[in-house]
Amino acid sequence: MTTELSTTFTPADIETRWYKHWEETGAFRPERPDAEPFTIVNPPPNVTGSLHIGHALDNTLQDIVIRYERLRGKDALWVVGTDHAGIATQMVVERQLEERQDKRTNYSREDFIAKVWDWKAESGGQITHQLRRLGCSMDWSREQFTMDPHFDKAVLKTFVDLYNDGLIYRDKRLVNWDPKLKTAISDLEVETQDIQGSFWHFKYPLEDGVTFADGRDYIEVATTRPETMLADMAVAVHPDDDRYASVVGKHVVLPITGRRVPIVADEHADPELGSGAVKITPGHDFNDFDVGKRAGFVAGEMLNMLTGDGDVCQTADGLVPDEFLGLHRFKRDGVDGARELVVERLKEAGLLIPHIAKTKKDEEVEHDAEPRKIATPYGDRGGVVIEPWLTDQWYVDAEKLAAKPIQDVRDGTIEIVPKSWEKTFFNWMENIQPWCVSRQLWWGHQIPAWFDKDGKVYVAPSEKEAQAQAGEGVELTRDNDVLDTWFSSALWPFATLGWPEEKQPLLDKHFPNNLLISGFDILFFWDARMMMMGQYNMGRAPWPKLYLHGLVRAADGAKMSKSKGNVVDPLGLIDQYGADALRFFMAAMESQGRDIKMDEKRVEGYRNFATKLWNATRYCQSNGIGKSTTIKAPPARLAANQWIIGEVQSVCSEIESAMEDLRFDAAANAIYQFTWSKFCDWYLELIKPVFGGEDTPASTETREVAGWALDQILVMLHPFMPFITEELWHAQGDRKDDLILASWPNPRAQVSKEATDAIEWVIDLTTNIRSAKNELGISPGAKLAAFLPEASDLAASTVERSSAAIERLARLTPVTLGEAPAGPAMQVTALSDVFVIPLEGIIDISEERTRLEKALAASQKEAKSLEGRLSNANFIERAKPEAVEKAREDFAHHAGEAERLTAALERLG
RNA sequence: GGGCGUAUAGCUCAGGGGUAGAGCACUAUGUUGACAUCGUAGGGGUCCCAAGUUCAAAUCUUGGUACGCCCACCA
Numbered sequence: 001m002t003t004e005l006s007t008t009f010t011p012a013d014i015e016t017r018w019y020k021h022w023e024e025t026g027a028f029r030p031e032r033p034d035a036e037p038f039t040i041v042n043p044p045p046n047v048t049g050s051l052h053i054g055h056a057l058d059n060t061l062q063d064i065v066i067r068y069e070r071l072r073g074k075d076a077l078w079v080v081g082t083d084h085a086g087i088a089t090q091m092v093v094e095r096q097l098e099e100r101q102d103k104r105t106n107y108s109r110e111d112f113i114a115k116v117w118d119w120k121a122e123s124g125g126q127i128t129h130q131l132r133r134l135g136c137s138m139d140w141s142r143e144q145f146t147m148d149p150h151f152d153k154a155v156l157k158t159f160v161d162l163y164n165d166g167l168i169y170r171d172k173r174l175v176n177w178d179p180k181l182k183t184a185i186s187d188l189e190v191e192t193q194d195i196q197g198s199f200w201h202f203k204y205p206l207e208d209g210v211t212f213a214d215g216r217d218y219i220e221v222a223t224t225r226p227e228t229m230l231a232d233m234a235v236a237v238h239p240d241d242d243r244y245a246s247v248v249g250k251h252v253v254l255p256i257t258g259r260r261v262p263i264v265a266d267e268h269a270d271p272e273l274g275s276g277a278v279k280i281t282p283g284h285d286f287n288d289f290d291v292g293k294r295a296g297f298v299a300g301e302m303l304n305m306l307t308g309d310g311d312v313c314q315t316a317d318g319l320v321p322d323e324f325l326g327l328h329r330f331k332r333d334g335v336d337g338a339r340e341l342v343v344e345r346l347k348e349a350g351l352l353i354p355h356i357a358k359t360k361k362d363e364e365v366e367h368d369a370e371p372r373k374i375a376t377p378y379g380d381r382g383g384v385v386i387e388p389w390l391t392d393q394w395y396v397d398a399e400k401l402a403a404k405p406i407q408d409v410r411d412g413t414i415e416i417v418p419k420s421w422e423k424t425f426f427n428w429m430e431n432i433q434p435w436c437v438s439r440q441l442w443w444g445h446q447i448p449a450w451f452d453k454d455g456k457v458y459v460a461p462s463e464k465e466a467q468a469q470a471g472e473g474v475e476l477t478r479d480n481d482v483l484d485t486w487f488s489s490a491l492w493p494f495a496t497l498g499w500p501e502e503k504q505p506l507l508d509k510h511f512p513n514n515l516l517i518s519g520f521d522i523l524f525f526w527d528a529r530m531m532m533m534g535q536y537n538m539g540r541a542p543w544p545k546l547y548l549h550g551l552v553r554a555a556d557g558a559k560m561s562k563s564k565g566n567v568v569d570p571l572g573l574i575d576q577y578g579a580d581a582l583r584f585f586m587a588a589m590e591s592q593g594r595d596i597k598m599d600e601k602r603v604e605g606y607r608n609f610a611t612k613l614w615n616a617t618r619y620c621q622s623n624g625i626g627k628s629t630t631i632k633a634p635p636a637r638l639a640a641n642q643w644i645i646g647e648v649q650s651v652c653s654e655i656e657s658a659m660e661d662l663r664f665d666a667a668a669n670a671i672y673q674f675t676w677s678k679f680c681d682w683y684l685e686l687i688k689p690v691f692g693g694e695d696t697p698a699s700t701e702t703r704e705v706a707g708w709a710l711d712q713i714l715v716m717l718h719p720f721m722p723f724i725t726e727e728l729w730h731a732q733g734d735r736k737d738d739l740i741l742a743s744w745p746n747p748r749a750q751v752s753k754e755a756t757d758a759i760e761w762v763i764d765l766t767t768n769i770r771s772a773k774n775e776l777g778i779s780p781g782a783k784l785a786a787f788l789p790e791a792s793d794l795a796a797s798t799v800e801r802s803s804a805a806i807e808r809l810a811r812l813t814p815v816t817l818g819e820a821p822a823g824p825a826m827q828v829t830a831l832s833d834v835f836v837i838p839l840e841g842i843i844d845i846s847e848e849r850t851r852l853e854k855a856l857a858a859s860q861k862e863a864k865s866l867e868g869r870l871s872n873a874n875f876i877e878r879a880k881p882e883a884v885e886k887a888r889e890d891f892a893h894h895a896g897e898a899e900r901l902t903a904a905l906e907r908l909g
Numbered sequence: 910g911g912g913c914g915u916a917u918a919g920c921u922c923a924g925g926g927g928u929a930g931a932g933c934a935c936u937a938u939g940u941u942g943a944c945a946u947c948g949u950a951g952g953g954g955u956c957c958c959a960a961g962u963u964c965a966a967a968u969c970u971u972g973g974u975a976c977g978c979c980c981a982c983c984a
Contacts, residue, residue: 007943007944192980192981199984221984222984223984225984236984268982268983268984269984270983272983273984278984280984281984285982285984286982287982288982288984375983420914421913423912423913424913424979424980427911427912427913427979428979428980431980431981520978520979555921557976557977588931588932589922591922591923593914594914594915594922595977595978597921599921599922599932599933601920601921601932601933601934602921602922602932602933604933604946605932605933606932607946608946609946610946611944611947612944612946612947614944615943615946615947616943616944618943618944619942621943622943623943665922665923666923669931669932673931680944684943685941688941767950770949770950771949771950771951773949773950774937774938774950774951775951779939779940780938780940780941781941782940783940808941809941811940811941862928865928866927869927869964872965874963874965875927875964876964877964878965879927879964879965880927883926883965886927887927890927
């Protein structure tokens with residue numbers, strides 16, 4: 001029995017109810033031990049996160065895939081969980097402490113970490129709740145967290161193995177240091193921004209007794225970072241730069257510190273830039289670090305003049321004047337920093353070379369520095385300028401780990417979709433730098449390394465084992481640092497399935513996964529590292545296919561960001577239009593290789609689509625059309641029924657091939673067009689006359705076919721719009737199973753060509769009559785008489801078999817096969833048949849003549865163009881036979897049409 | 910400095926060697942008891958520019974132009 005539907009569709013009324021039902025009944029992970037597995041893992045959102053529009057896109061696409069595969073009978077597993085997000089989470093909890101005038105360092109490490117766990121227990125579930133609102137059918141029963149105990153094991157094992165294989169090592173070198181978060185970060189976490197800065201020119205005095213040939217006793221250097229001169233260790237000039245050849249090997253005496261440093265020749269110095277001489281600060285600049293090494297300094301000797309906060313501290317040689325100590329590197333909160341003071345002191349000493357600028361009036365004006373755009377590195381989390389800082393950190397030898405993933409993509413073991421990303425992937429992977437994985441945080445996986453008093457390191461999965469390595473009685477201290485969050489999430493495709501435990505049927509069955517869907521923005525952060533760790537730990541690629549989607553942008557095409565205030569909240573859209581509408585929008589807009597611009601009108605349009613389906617179902621119910629009992633198409637004799645069965649088959653294969661290619665837009669549009677333009681606009685209209693009176697074999701057959709077709713729509717639409725389809729599925733009758741676990745259509749019915757031709761004919765007739773009426777200003781409701789003087793076989797049989805539909809849709813009285821009475825009439829075609837519709841007293845005959853002439857002109861134009869092509873010998877000879885055949889058919893059609901219209905005009909007189 | 914992408918209707922976008930599509934917007938209209946969150950009909954495009962390949966180019970090639978993104982140490 002069907003359940004009566006309310007007259008309006010309100011998404012909020014059904015969404016929570018169905019989600020709860022699915023989750024409680026285990027529908028997201030049905031027992032299918034013998035089925036072919038299909039596995040995807042969800043990019044674990046930060047546990048601190050809330051659902052943004054990008055998550056909505058990413059997870060909608062994944063849910064469409066997993067629901068589709070589940071309907072196709074696979075053992076579909078969508079692994080879900082959250083990421084402990086080291087920096088982000090620690091920041092959230094620290095901010096909470098700050099609000100209470102408290103701070104992290106008031107606590108022991110253990111106590112602070114306990115607070116973070118408390119926070120997670122209380123507030124960490126927001127995003128998982130929001131994913132549920134989107135309708136995502138993940139396996140919540142196995143929800144993962146990157147700091148679960150079994151995940152710890154996976155991380156420890158990976159670290160120790162990599163260390164033992166020489167692929168993780170400790171090194172002292174410059175790192176990207178975030179002075180706000182006081183931790184090292186990786187290259188990828190640095191974002192370069194062009195900001196307006198200054199380029200200062202200074203005189204560095206040469207040591208006593210050294211001058212240039214012209215008597216000049218200083219060397220000019222230019223810099224954007226004057227403050228770091230407190231740790232300068234050299235001045236570099238290009239080896240081929242004749243201007244400086246005479247002073248290479250000599251020394252300068254640095255202003256302020258009085259440090260005596262050499263002038264060295266190094267290719268790094270660009271003769272074209274500034275004066276061609278550059279100050280070298282190996283401890284605070286990546287290039288200078290390399291120059292310094294080439295000049296013979298070892299890392300341990302390189303001077304450091306900044307604390308981890310970015311404040312000035314004393315250098316090892318003790319030459320920094322007291323007035324600098326404790327100043328911040330730059331001006332901060334209106335207080336001058338070391339930069340400003342250095343400039344001031346040099347200016348006072350007459351060592352600043354002013355920049356001469358011309359005003360608009362061509363007057364010369366002196367400035368302290370030349371204005372200049374400077375590419376400045378910022379930390380992506382802390383948002384402050386990164387300081388290259390000399391520290392000991394742990395590095396992963398990414399270059400070695402990258403070799404197999406590169407090969408996997410190269411030989412097709414991993415397919416990247418869209419393919420255009422491959423180049424970007426190769427470009428990065430082939431130039432990959434060592435990955436700094438240690439972070440000076442408390443929240444995260446603590447590095448499994450212990451040091452003895454002499455600084456010797458012991459890496460082991462536990463302190464006990466480290467102690468065993470070190471020998472009894474050796475006092476060990478554990479490394480305080482934790483690992484980069486991405487180190488653990490790189491293990492996601494297998495650590496979530498139980499690796500490295502020995503016996504893991506789940507792992508055996510579901511690794512490798514079948515597909516990874518992610519935004520291109522984490523291609524390097526996450527996807528590439530999963531490839532590396534998959535190969536390293538499991539010996540194979542984690543998935544055979546990587547689908548990369550774009551960003552969701554604001555309506556004006558700008559990137560959404562909190563600071564711009566143009567962020568669209570997906571939850572707000574769900575509240576307003578329903579999750580189904582938002583999901584459908586995401587799918588319909590997801591063409592490969594392009595970002596999605598937010599378009600709320602379109603979301604509204606898909607809400608309307610849901611309403612349309614709702615009302616179509618209500619109509620079905622009011623005519624006794626309920627659930628279908630078969631998966632196979634019911635037997636059908638009526639033309640309309642055969643036609644819709646054929647159309648279901650064709651849309652089904654269209655969707656299947658779109659899904660095979662991961663063309664979400666094509667799949668969504670196919671089901672949309674079928675449902676609205678075929679099923680609602682034509683099929684439901686065609687069958688209306690059948691339900692006029694008593695039950696007949698025709699009405700029984702039609703109810704069965706219509707119920708079946710609607711069921712197929714619900715199944716095919718379900719991956720895109722899970723909520724409304726599930727609701728309607730049950731409203732259509734009592735069912736053993738929920739739609740989420742139903743079977744994908746498999747229609748292989750025979751459909752006669754005659755039947756489908758007949759429906760095409762009725763549709764053409766109806767459209768043409770409506771159009772003609774409109775053009776002639778005849779009321780659309782007017783019921784007209786129609787005559788077919790020369791009916792084709794198709795016309796004759798269709799008029800006989802589908803008279804009720806024709807009369808209703810085309811608004812005709814019963815069609816007469818035969819001549820029309822003399823008098824004014826309009827001529828309307830249906831495929832190749834010409835109807836004569838008397839219009840005595842209804843219209844002016846000249847209007848009809850105009851209409852026909854217009855149509856004739858159009859047909860003749862087409863026919864002429866085709867004729868021209870067909871009379872071209874080159875075309876006949878060289879074009880593909882199908883193209884020639886097609887052109888002939890088209891010509892015949894248009895020429896025939898022109899003929900018919902000419903005849904019609906003649907009849908008009 | 911490298912690499913990638915995009916230019917198609919007023920807007921947002923599909924498509925693609927045989928003469929152009931969708932949704933929204935627009936115009937006209939409201940007949941048939943699912944639906945006005947709707948129906949019906951319609952208007953609207955030198956497919957960025959130029960050259961080349963081809964019987965045929967919006968589609969392929971090359972070169973421009975414009976916009977966007979990513980990577981890179983220019984002090």
